[in-house]
Amino acid sequence: xxxxxxxxxxxxxxxxxxxxxxxxxxxxxxxxxxxxxxxxxxxxxxxxxxxxxxxxxxxxxxxxxxxxxxxxxxxxxxxxxxxxxxxxxxxxxxxxxxxxxxxxxxxxxxxxxxxxxxxxxxxxxxxxxxxxxxxxxxxxxxxxxxxxxxxxxxxxxxxxxxxxxxxxxxxxxxxxxxxxxxxxxxxxxxxxxxxxxxxxxxxxxxxxxxxxxxxxxxxxxxxxxxxxxxxxxxxxxxxxxxxxxxxxxxxxxxxxxxxxxxxxxxxxxxxxxxxxxxxxxxxxxxxxxxxxxxxxxxxxxxxxxxxxxxxxxxxxxxxxxxxxxxxxxxxxxxxxxxxxxxxxxxxxxxxxxxxxxxxxxxxxxxxxxxxxxxxxxxxxxxxxxxxxxxxxxx
Numbered sequence: 001x002x003x004x005x006x007x008x009x010x011x012x013x014x015x016x017x018x019x020x021x022x023x024x025x026x027x028x029x030x031x032x033x034x035x036x037x038x039x040x041x042x043x044x045x046x047x048x049x050x051x052x053x054x055x056x057x058x059x060x061x062x063x064x065x066x067x068x069x070x071x072x073x074x075x076x077x078x079x080x081x082x083x084x085x086x087x088x089x090x091x092x093x094x095x096x097x098x099x100x101x102x103x104x105x106x107x108x109x110x111x112x113x114x115x116x117x118x119x120x121x122x123x124x125x126x127x128x129x130x131x132x133x134x135x136x137x138x139x140x141x142x143x144x145x146x147x148x149x150x151x152x153x154x155x156x157x158x159x160x161x162x163x164x165x166x167x168x169x170x171x172x173x174x175x176x177x178x179x180x181x182x183x184x185x186x187x188x189x190x191x192x193x194x195x196x197x198x199x200x201x202x203x204x205x206x207x208x209x210x211x212x213x214x215x216x217x218x219x220x221x222x223x224x225x226x227x228x229x230x231x232x233x234x235x236x237x238x239x240x241x242x243x244x245x246x247x248x249x250x251x252x253x254x255x256x257x258x259x260x261x262x263x264x265x266x267x268x269x270x271x272x273x274x275x276x277x278x279x280x281x282x283x284x285x286x287x288x289x290x291x292x293x294x295x296x297x298x299x300x301x302x303x304x305x306x307x308x309x310x311x312x313x314x315x316x317x318x319x320x321x322x323x324x325x326x327x328x329x330x331x332x333x334x335x336x337x338x339x340x341x342x343x344x345x346x347x348x349x350x351x352x353x354x355x356x357x358x359x360x361x362x363x364x365x366x367x368x369x370x371x372x373x374x375x376x377x378x379x380x381x382x383x384x385x386x387x388x389x390x391x392x393x394x
Contacts, residue, residue: 024330024332027370028334029340030274031337032355036341039355052192055221057251059249060077063249077217077218077220077246080215081248088233089233090224091222094220095120097115098206099218102169104168106159106168112198114200115207116128132186132187143184144183146200147196147198150196161184163186168181238250326368330367
């Protein structure tokens with residue numbers, strides 16, 4: 001036990017200890033940030049997939065992105081299609097959707113607007129109107145609410161928008177573009193990135209902006225009773241509406257998003273690889289510092305052996321010194337990474353990254369393990385010191 005405490009105290013008495021600590025700290029800090037980003041992106045993706053797991057979107061054949069955005073950019077379809085869908089097996093809910101694309105006058109970015117019938121969505125938990133995090137639901141004729149993800153994106157491009165702000169949108173009227181001022185009354189977050197990356201408003205406002213007749217809808221959202229019946233129900237809907245004009249497509253949003261999820265998984269693996277390389281560089285700094293320390297302490301080791309220290313005692317001391325340095329650097333790195341994530345939450349997005357206890361523990365363990373590996377060779381070399389040769393040469 002005395003040897004352990006002696007070795008721990010001795011870890012900070014050697015030269016170049018600060019570069020060794022910073023090497024591990026920077027590597028683990030980067031690992032903390034990248035791992036947390038990966039976990040945060042995975043959580044967002046899983047939340048979106050979970051909300052879309054039992055859904056089918058019915059929209060016109062020309063809907064963009066396979067109808068994923070609920071009929072935006074497509075020819076409206078008759079609302080009477082709903083009656084042909086609601087009585088099919090496994091269908092538990094059918095909801096009409098009115099969607100339009102708007103462009104703010106001062107922002108060169110097209111933004112979706114989803115229109116809802118407040119009475120129709122009153123009991124739907126994952127609806128924007130039922131997930132307002134700040135502000136209130138629209139009450140006036142020209143009031144809208146805004147998704148949290150869209151708000152974060154606009155902040156990133158230096159166009160911060162919040163509750164109470166007004167935006168002027170360009171909408172087509174009579175063959176020319178006119179301006180329509182809309183006031184943002186609330187910010188919502190459903191966990192579905194498709195919804196959270198848009199505006200939402202009462203259905204009447206969306207119809208007015210898009211010029212959509214009262215008897216038509218942009219799309220129809222269908223929920224089934226079991227995720228395993230989604231594909232069969234989509235095929236049944238397609239067959240039930242096969243002879244209708246205009247023709248429609250029954251799309252499973254989850255399948256449309258599968259390539260995006262695979263891309264996110266690949267990106268997550270890339271982040272892990274980059275962070276491991278960074279931590280390995282920190283471990284290399286431990287190796288260099290410990291090796292230089294061993295080279296300059298040969299006389300010390302020789303004297304210790306002459307006084308009765310065994311090779312095992314020497315190896316133990318050097319390994320403990322390496323572990324203390326790597327552990328200190330790892331804990332410091334997690335702290336630096338945590339501070340960086342707090343800044344990201346303030347200036348970018350509140351849930352852009354997720355630092356959990358398992359993530360922090362994994363980062364510390366990797367940092368300690370790589371730092372310890374960096375001490376093995378110096379410890380082995382120190383244990384091979386010959387007292388007679390060292391004292392003879394000195």
